[in-house]
Amino acid sequence: MPTQSLYPTFDHFNPILGADGTPMAYIEALRDEAAATPIGWSESYGGYWIINGYDEITEIMDTPTVFSNKAVTFPRYESGDAELMLATQDAPKHKKYRSLVAGPFSPGNAQDLDAQLRESVAKLVDDFIADGKADLVSALANEVPARMTAIMLGLPAEDGDLYRKWTWAMTKLFAEDPEAAQAQIAEMTSYVDSIIAERRARPGGDIFSTVIQAEVDGDRLSDLDLHGFFSVLLLGGLDNTSRFLGTVLWRLGWDHELRRQLRTKPEIIPLAVDELLRYYTPAAIGRLVLEDVEFHGHQFKKEQTVWLNMPVGNRDRKVFEYPDVIIPERNPNRHLGLGRGLHRCLGAHLVRVEARAAIEEFLHRIPEYELDPEGTFEWCTGQVQGMLSVPVLFEPGTSRALA
Amino acid sequence: MATHITVDLDACQGHGKCYLLAAEVYEPIEDDDWGRSRPVVGPLEDANDPDGALRKKAELGARSCPESAITLSTVSDDASR
Numbered sequence: 001m002p003t004q005s006l007y008p009t010f011d012h013f014n015p016i017l018g019a020d021g022t023p024m025a026y027i028e029a030l031r032d033e034a035a036a037t038p039i040g041w042s043e044s045y046g047g048y049w050i051i052n053g054y055d056e057i058t059e060i061m062d063t064p065t066v067f068s069n070k071a072v073t074f075p076r077y078e079s080g081d082a083e084l085m086l087a088t089q090d091a092p093k094h095k096k097y098r099s100l101v102a103g104p105f106s107p108g109n110a111q112d113l114d115a116q117l118r119e120s121v122a123k124l125v126d127d128f129i130a131d132g133k134a135d136l137v138s139a140l141a142n143e144v145p146a147r148m149t150a151i152m153l154g155l156p157a158e159d160g161d162l163y164r165k166w167t168w169a170m171t172k173l174f175a176e177d178p179e180a181a182q183a184q185i186a187e188m189t190s191y192v193d194s195i196i197a198e199r200r201a202r203p204g205g206d207i208f209s210t211v212i213q214a215e216v217d218g219d220r221l222s223d224l225d226l227h228g229f230f231s232v233l234l235l236g237g238l239d240n241t242s243r244f245l246g247t248v249l250w251r252l253g254w255d256h257e258l259r260r261q262l263r264t265k266p267e268i269i270p271l272a273v274d275e276l277l278r279y280y281t282p283a284a285i286g287r288l289v290l291e292d293v294e295f296h297g298h299q300f301k302k303e304q305t306v307w308l309n310m311p312v313g314n315r316d317r318k319v320f321e322y323p324d325v326i327i328p329e330r331n332p333n334r335h336l337g338l339g340r341g342l343h344r345c346l347g348a349h350l351v352r353v354e355a356r357a358a359i360e361e362f363l364h365r366i367p368e369y370e371l372d373p374e375g376t377f378e379w380c381t382g383q384v385q386g387m388l389s390v391p392v393l394f395e396p397g398t399s400r401a402l403a
Numbered sequence: 404m405a406t407h408i409t410v411d412l413d414a415c416q417g418h419g420k421c422y423l424l425a426a427e428v429y430e431p432i433e434d435d436d437w438g439r440s441r442p443v444v445g446p447l448e449d450a451n452d453p454d455g456a457l458r459k460k461a462e463l464g465a466r467s468c469p470e471s472a473i474t475l476s477t478v479s480d481d482a483s484r
């Protein structure tokens with residue numbers, strides 16, 4: 001009996017979840033079909049091309065003249081009137097704008113934030129270590145990137161709570177309750193308006209001040225551009241990073257062997273972070289077809305969306321040996337978890353520093369913990385995927401304040 | 404015999420695995436938007452790398468590059484004159 005293709009029903013908001021609560025088995029099945037059929041058509045959302053093969057994904061990423069970033073989110077994220085800066089932009093605009101913020105996201109700058117990140121994690125752990133239980137997403141995975149984003153923007157760390165709310169509005173709420181999402185985004189818009197006013201009057205050393213004062217082709221950025229920057233920093237900084245950290249902490253909760261390796265050999269954590277980015281790829285990305293083109297035997301039509309399914313591409317047997325195994329020291333690791341080319345994740349260096357700091361500092365304070373057998377573990381579906389709740393149990397410890 | 408380290412800046416995407424794993428040999432280019440890499444040591448030979456430790460690091464960095472942007476080439480003393 002011939003196997004049914006997985007392509008027609010593919011829907012990134014509704015992947016098939018396995019017994020472990022994640023879509024990993026489904027991703028592996030998509031990869032198995034992709035071996036012979038790396039590209040297929042899904043009927044969801046009016047139809048889009050699903051690109052599951054590693055080589056096909058990279059070829060599209062390397063051809064921005066035909067495949068535009070206009071459709072990087074699909075269905076489109078709601079971000080008010082402002083377009084998402086960088087993410088939805090093509091040449092020549094994109095490169096100029098990216099140059100404006102490249103400095104703060106440089107490897108050197110990311111490394112400079114290491115100490116602050118570790119202190120952030122340690123403080124967050126202090127808040128729950130005596131309880132003997134916690135939801136590592138709300139207590140840690142959501143907090144660390146939110147605080148880091150606030151710090152980079154030169155804003156109070158506590159404002160991270162607002163950013164999380166708005167990120168949710170942009171990425172999920174807009175699909176479920178457009179009115180409520182609009183209200184949130186209006187709130188975000190007035191928040192950004194007030195920062196713009198403040199920073200124009202009193203510039204600081206933060207990213208936002210840099211962007212406000214910068215000139216592109218002799219012109220200052222418009223307020224709409226500034227809003228677009230804020231939105232994209234929130235999406236990349238909070239959504240992707242938090243989902244990824246949540247999934248990693250969930251995995252370390254039951255994979256005792258991996259946890260033991262990372263705790264006893266912390267020097268392998270940097271390589272392990274990349275391997276986890278490969279195995280639990282947080283994001284998939286869209287591209288807009290700019291002209292009718294034949295691509296590996298398929299007729300792509302202008303205005304169609306192609307879906308770069310990096311989670312599946314990152315399991316391609318042509319590229320990765322034993323792709324379904326987490327090999328912490330896998331090296332080289334040509335994974336697509338952070339994209340490639342012009343639009344490679346701006347926060348690539350930062351997420352590596354963040355993940356390393358979070359894993360090391362957390363395992364240092366709480367070396368043994370278990371997933372709560374009574375707990376609910378929710379997987380976030382959509383463009384950015386990962387664990388939304390990771391309730392765990394551990395031997396109560398002592399806050400540093402009381403030690 | 405000297406080992407020359409070359410980073411192809413067109414291929415280099417700034418993943419940074421080289422300077423992460425072999426900081427003795429590679430560093431990010433300052434002010435480069437992508438965090439692309441450059442070698443911080445000149446050609447390696449007995450004079451500056453007697454125990455071959457730097458060469459090992461150079462090889463580790465090259466091996467780790469997802470873009471295969473790093474090449475190590477050995478040039479004999481005769482050829483380099």
